[in-house]
Amino acid sequence: MALLSASGLVKTFGGVTAVDSADLEVAMGSITGLIGPNGAGKTTLFNLLSNFIPSDRGQVMFNGQSIERLQPHEIARLGMVRTFQVARTLSRLSVLENLLLATQQQTGEKFWQVWLQPGKIAAEEQQSRDRAMEILESIGLAHKAHDYAGGLSGGQRKLLEIGRALMTRPKLILLDEPAAGVNPTLINQICEYITYWNQQGLSFLIIEHNMDVIMSLCDRVWVLAEGKNLAVGTPQEIQTNAQVLEAYLGN
Amino acid sequence: MLNYLFSFDPGILNYVAFLLTSMAIYGLMGLGLNLQWGFTGLINFGIAGFVAVGAYVTVILSLTQVPIVLAMLAGGFVAALFGLLMGFATLRLREDYLAIVTIGASELVRLIFNNEELYDGRPGSMGINGFPLPLESFRPTTFTRVGMVAIVTVIFGLALWKLWQWANRRLKSAAQKQKVAITAVAVLAGLLGLRAYVVTAISLSNFRANQAGNGLLFVALIVTAIAFWVVERLIRSPWGRVLKAIREDEEIAKALGKNVFAYKLQSLMIGGFLTGIGGALYAWQQSNVYPDNFRSNLTFNVWILMVLGGAGTNPGVLLGAVIFWVYTALTRDLNQILPLPTVQIDAFRMVFIGLLLIALMVWRPQGILGNRDELTLGK
Numbered sequence: 001m002a003l004l005s006a007s008g009l010v011k012t013f014g015g016v017t018a019v020d021s022a023d024l025e026v027a028m029g030s031i032t033g034l035i036g037p038n039g040a041g042k043t044t045l046f047n048l049l050s051n052f053i054p055s056d057r058g059q060v061m062f063n064g065q066s067i068e069r070l071q072p073h074e075i076a077r078l079g080m081v082r083t084f085q086v087a088r089t090l091s092r093l094s095v096l097e098n099l100l101l102a103t104q105q106q107t108g109e110k111f112w113q114v115w116l117q118p119g120k121i122a123a124e125e126q127q128s129r130d131r132a133m134e135i136l137e138s139i140g141l142a143h144k145a146h147d148y149a150g151g152l153s154g155g156q157r158k159l160l161e162i163g164r165a166l167m168t169r170p171k172l173i174l175l176d177e178p179a180a181g182v183n184p185t186l187i188n189q190i191c192e193y194i195t196y197w198n199q200q201g202l203s204f205l206i207i208e209h210n211m212d213v214i215m216s217l218c219d220r221v222w223v224l225a226e227g228k229n230l231a232v233g234t235p236q237e238i239q240t241n242a243q244v245l246e247a248y249l250g251n
Numbered sequence: 252m253l254n255y256l257f258s259f260d261p262g263i264l265n266y267v268a269f270l271l272t273s274m275a276i277y278g279l280m281g282l283g284l285n286l287q288w289g290f291t292g293l294i295n296f297g298i299a300g301f302v303a304v305g306a307y308v309t310v311i312l313s314l315t316q317v318p319i320v321l322a323m324l325a326g327g328f329v330a331a332l333f334g335l336l337m338g339f340a341t342l343r344l345r346e347d348y349l350a351i352v353t354i355g356a357s358e359l360v361r362l363i364f365n366n367e368e369l370y371d372g373r374p375g376s377m378g379i380n381g382f383p384l385p386l387e388s389f390r391p392t393t394f395t396r397v398g399m400v401a402i403v404t405v406i407f408g409l410a411l412w413k414l415w416q417w418a419n420r421r422l423k424s425a426a427q428k429q430k431v432a433i434t435a436v437a438v439l440a441g442l443l444g445l446r447a448y449v450v451t452a453i454s455l456s457n458f459r460a461n462q463a464g465n466g467l468l469f470v471a472l473i474v475t476a477i478a479f480w481v482v483e484r485l486i487r488s489p490w491g492r493v494l495k496a497i498r499e500d501e502e503i504a505k506a507l508g509k510n511v512f513a514y515k516l517q518s519l520m521i522g523g524f525l526t527g528i529g530g531a532l533y534a535w536q537q538s539n540v541y542p543d544n545f546r547s548n549l550t551f552n553v554w555i556l557m558v559l560g561g562a563g564t565n566p567g568v569l570l571g572a573v574i575f576w577v578y579t580a581l582t583r584d585l586n587q588i589l590p591l592p593t594v595q596i597d598a599f600r601m602v603f604i605g606l607l608l609i610a611l612m613v614w615r616p617q618g619i620l621g622n623r624d625e626l627t628l629g630k
């Protein structure tokens with residue numbers, strides 16, 4: 001069953017058609033890859049799926065619900081969380097606070113509840129903190145918990161983004177190049193987390209240029225070139241697909 | 252000048268009480284702006300408009316027999332709605348629109364109050380006077396006098412205790428050379444606080460000697476203390492965390508399911524509410540309202556004190572208000588020293604505060620109580 005399915009998505013910027021009637025499907029419980037040459041429209045497709053940029057045309061279904069008209073935050077609340085190609089951090093908040101922010105349905109996020117239910121809020125904060133520390137532990141950032149997130153290295157920021165996404169308890173995480181600019185040991189670690197969380201029932205859609213990552217993780221891979229679907233299949237099928245090879249090497 | 256520190260002459264005491272009231276009022280406006288800019292990153296260049304709305308609504312309602320406290324709250328609410336209106340119009344657009352619209356709207360408010368007829372048919376430019384002032388007909392007994400002094404004792408006590416905590420915390424992590432400076436600053440601030448407390452206590456004990464001034468001093472101290480406690484609590488809550496996240500990078504907040512638009516509106520409204528209440532106090536202090544009292548230099552002054560003390564820290568903003576008024580008091584008598592006409596003295600005071608700000612930006616861009624580390628973080 002498809003957790004996420006998009007069909008006929010189109011987006012033009014001025015004269016450039018970045019995404020040209022593209023389809024995509026992520027099966028429930030899968031790790032799905034999205035690859036394509038630079039400028040193929042992968043990041044734009046993420047922006048369309050999460051509605052950070054509204055599409056010109058096309059439908060997106062998530063978990064049996066049409067979402068192309070929902071606000072980005074509403075989509076996140078349904079359980080589909082995106083990360084950014086260039087990792088974003090809340091610099092002047094601590095690493096821990098970066099994660100605490102991500103917890104969903106916090107009573108204390110309504111300002112009037114700060115006065116009405118302080119006890120409940122404190123209890124929720126404690127739970128949220130415990131879980132955040134667990135996640136930080138697992139991504140190896142626990143010793144940085146109380147440092148400003150702005151002081152993290154590029155690779156650590158990528159991990160923090162993933163940690164933040166996990167904190168929301170999503171059904172699907174969209175990762176935009178999680179391995180880019182990350183050293184090989186850390187890449188292996190990231191792959192292990194992804195596999196681990198996938199076994200816990202979480203689905204992933206991953207944009208990645210690092211083919212080792214794609215080959216080792218993905219159940220299914222979608223290939224995009226010049227905004228159009230070029231191919232879809234298992235990693236092995238894609239690896240040997242002549243059109244794909246040409247798109248990458250040709251020209 | 253030393254008079255302000257040591258004299259017990261009634262005239263001097265009244266003036267110091269006036270300064271304390273002004274500090275509280277500007278501090279309150281600063282807390283409102285700080286919520287919007289310091290914590291949410293929203294640029295509000297229309298403080299004067301919020302203050303005007305709060306002032307006019309309070310004054311006009313209280314003239315129509317509405318109890319003064321309700322009138323003040325209504326002033327705050329209408330100022331909050333003023334914020335809502337501007338937020339609604341601009342927050343979905345690029346962020347600089349809010350800045351532009353707040354400037355325009357606040358001028359607009361002033362012009363409307365200037366050109367419209369008042370409720371009694373007189374032209375707006377003639378202003379309003381003779382409206383009720385808080386506690387103006389209050390006749391304190393020994394018992395209520397003690398009660399008032401007890402309340403301000405608690406307020407100043409908490410402030411001094413906070414100062415003590417701050418100094419201790421800073422001393423623990425400071426280098427030897429800094430320790431002297433920190434101790435000196437803390438002792439100085441403590442002594443000034445003590446003087447402020449003594450003046451307040453004396454003024455309230457002789458309540459009838461300066462009825463309107465002392466009433467307002469008492470009210471302003473209480474209102475600002477409550478506002479401080481409220482915003483401190485709010486920004487330490489998960490709600491405040493979302494505001495800070497929006498200030499840092501609103502795309503992240505969106506990606507994590509936060510309704511950024513709604514939070515920005517809330518920040519504008521709550522900040523606007525505080526500024527509007529500040530407007531009520533401002534009107535009471537002047538005991539008249541003229542459209543000219545709400546020019547953009549008011550906006551400018553509130554920004555200055557916030558930046559001075561450190562945007563993003565509430566104690567810093569209050570400190571900024573204190574420094575701003577100490578500066579104003581010290582330079583007030585400048586014409587006795589410098590043989591210059593008043594106009595030039597006023598210009599000189601502005602130039603000097605400009606230089607002060609430039610110096611601050613060079614050596615302490617985070618403001619006096621701001622956190623330097625935060626500024627050097629790579630984005």
Ligand SMILES: Nc1ncnc2c1ncn2[C@@H]1O[C@H](COP(=O)(O)OP(=O)(O)OP(=O)(O)O)[C@@H](O)[C@H]1O
Nearest residue numbers: 013016018036037038039040041042043044045085
């Ligand atoms: N906001 C925008 N405005 C104008 N053009 C854009 C915008 N975003 C993307 N584009 C263009 O759309 C095309 C697709 O860009 P996109 O970032 O989606 O590619 P990508 O597949 O993610 O590439 P990469 O692998 O390099 O990250 C590019 O030609 C890009 O220049």
Ligand SMILES: [Mg+2]
Nearest residue numbers: 042043044085
């Ligand atoms: Mg990209």
